[in-house]
Amino acid sequence: MQQVGINVNLAPVVDVQTATPPLLASRTFGTDGNSVATYAGAFLNGLQKNNVIGCLKHFPGLGSLTSADDPHDTLPVVSSSMDTLQKYDLAPYKKLIATQKPAMIMSTDVVTTAIDPDLPAELSPKAIDGVLRKQLGYNGVVITDGLYMGGLSRWGLAESAVLSIIAGNDLxxxxxxxxxVAEVVQAFKDAIQNGRLTEKRIDESLQRILLMKMQYGIIKA
Incomplete structure (x- = not known):
């Protein structure tokens, strides 16, 4: 990746596979949180020690979804209890945030009812600011999944972009x-003008992005 000038890899997947048939069978590292954290951690370490930005995904977890629940086409719902989420879906994040300091984490298009029964995780302040930032202690860059995916069609691309930044995503x-791009930029401008987004909120993301770029040599201080 370095040889061809790529400085970010949107990987590894840390979803813990618990469904049959699983949605992401060929992309997961295992069926329990410890093994996923072990193998994904090795993958992440291999990237980041060689100065390539890694990205854990798909927060807060798609491992309990079946192949019929593809977020590209629909908005899936995970109805697991918080205890189950802590045991499986959130376990790799908790361990790897503490031990590997992932540069980025990707939020995704899934309603996780124990966290927020109303909004998909990547549009939910309860998921991003509440669970990922405050409970798990993550202070790095959060990037959304594809906001064009079918699961978010009811909000539309521009509104999804605004809601995702309000929720705490950075990219x-x-x-x-x-x-x-023009539509989303205008939506951001409108959201700032009408008070939905603040300059303070934008600056928080800017600081995280710039710190990551400096850490990985993309820009110099």
């Missing part, structure tokens, strides 16, 4: 044409 994935 967004989604707009991939010039018109979509």
């Amino acid at each position: 967004i994935e989604g707009p991939y044409t010039s018109s979509q």
